[in-house]
Amino acid sequence: MSLIGQATNSQLLLGTMAPSLALRLRQAHAALAPIALVPLTITVTTGVSYRVLRDWAGLGREQAHLLMVLHEGEWLKQWFGPHGETLYVVANGFGLLWMLITGGSMAIQRLQARLGRPPGGG
Secondary structure, rough: OOOOOOOOHHHHHHOOOOOOOHHHHHHHHHHHHHHHHHHHHHHHHHHHHHHHHHHOOOOOOOOOOOHHHHHOOOOHHHHHHHHHHHHHHHHHHHHHHHHHHHHHHHHHHHHHHHOOOOOOOO
């Protein structure tokens, strides 16, 4: 194994060895995951709750409206003006895509390592 393959976290933090693309990807994924997790969790929870409460619990549109306000990011209008909802939806979309792409990439790398294949190769 080469010296670069044996880099430790302390060496990477000190900048004595260049981190691999896979390591930088994992670090970026881990750094952005908590930021993306909160709005995605709010969106999923309120969206599912809205539908279940409307269909199964018999709540009306007005009774469940608060869930839609949270789900669509309407509550951000007070801080970001009329574009608050749009910013929320776009941030949610990019956050989800980021987590899917980076997480999927890491899963593929792990699968290739377990199968004994070099990443990106055949």
